[in-house]
Amino acid sequence: MAKSLVLLTVLTTCLALATAQWSPATATFYGGVDGSGTMGGACGYGNLYNSGYGVYNAALSTALFNDGASCGQCYTIMCDPSRLGGQWCKPGNTITVTATNFCPPNYALPSDNGGWCNPPRQHFDMSQPAWEHIGVYQGGIIPVQYQRVKCSRTGGVRFVINGCNYFELVNIQNLAGSGSVGAAWIKGTNTGWMQMSRNWGANWQSNAALVGQGLSFAITTTGGQYIQFMDVAPAWWQFGQSFTINQNFQY
Incomplete structure (x- = not known):
């Protein structure tokens, strides 16, 4: 999942923010x-x-x-x-x-x-x-x-799930550190990791049929930090719901 890219970008971005x-x-x-x-x-x-x-x-x-x-x-x-x-x-x-x-x-x-x-x-x-x-x-x-x-936030990253049966549109909110999403992935209970694409603004999309499966997410920030957010939404999640997990970014 592009971990080599993450490692290469971390030092560069952190240094850029520190010497802005x-x-x-x-x-x-x-x-x-x-x-x-x-x-x-x-x-x-x-x-x-x-x-x-x-x-x-x-x-x-x-x-x-x-x-x-x-x-x-x-x-x-x-x-x-x-x-x-x-x-x-x-x-x-x-x-x-x-x-x-x-x-x-x-x-x-x-x-x-x-x-x-x-x-x-x-x-x-x-x-x-x-x-x-x-x-x-x-x-x-x-x-x-x-x-x-650097952004300071209260609480963890928040995922707002919209879309329809074959399309997830996830607004990713409340990121600390660099504050913005560089790349995102989604995983259902019965799937592997699937890379998402930016739809508009802070909305990231997946063209997968994941209704009825628990959802996990992974994010690389524009600062280069990568975190997996496991079991964010239970299998009974519905479109329009939001879920906050007790993890956030440092950079």
């Missing part, structure tokens, strides 16, 4: 003063409190979203008072957010005047509560510096 440099971007906000409008989103997490992410979240521009591969990753963001718009900064403050949504491009507007999420811009459309930690409300958009950081 600040990169320039911009940030706006959405979702209301309580962040309720950020629930759901293009990663498929649904209620962000139930899935472990809460209100400190952000929608990423195309350049950062990476077709959903960035779902669940964590970023520490601070306002940059040295750049244009820096008068709206709250200097010295930082906030850590989770990527839970996609900020779509708006090609009807120029990228420097409303088309903030147009490629190749690196942009965070943050929940309002998170954004107001680092910016003054009246500014609307601020220059920021960001870096990807």
Whole structure:
């Protein structure tokens, strides 16, 4: 199951996260003063409190979203008072957010005047509560510096199972460490391990008839850590149910 690839990527990714440099971007906000409008989103997490992410979240521009591969990753963001718009900064403050949504491009507007999420811009459309930690409300958009950081989570990895009799669509949530799924496998009681493919966001699919079988999962994070989650769902599981197992990632 590509264990050699796991071993090769672990050191590289951990070193990259440990030595991450600040990169320039911009940030706006959405979702209301309580962040309720950020629930759901293009990663498929649904209620962000139930899935472990809460209100400190952000929608990423195309350049950062990476077709959903960035779902669940964590970023520490601070306002940059040295750049244009820096008068709206709250200097010295930082906030850590989770990527839970996609900020779509708006090609009807120029990228420097409303088309903030147009490629190749690196942009965070943050929940309002998170954004107001680092910016003054009246500014609307601020220059920021960001870096990807290790995610801290409460509890274990969560699997939400949807689909139909011959198709499992599994949303994988609440990953600590690197925060995002690099590869996933599924195993029924009567099968071997079968590799899954990303469908959209944090949803991974299997085209197997596994109804009536207990389910196990295996994940390699984008940080390179591999864990098998055995006996996650009993044989009587149904579509729409979620299961949390008392294991999580370090990187």
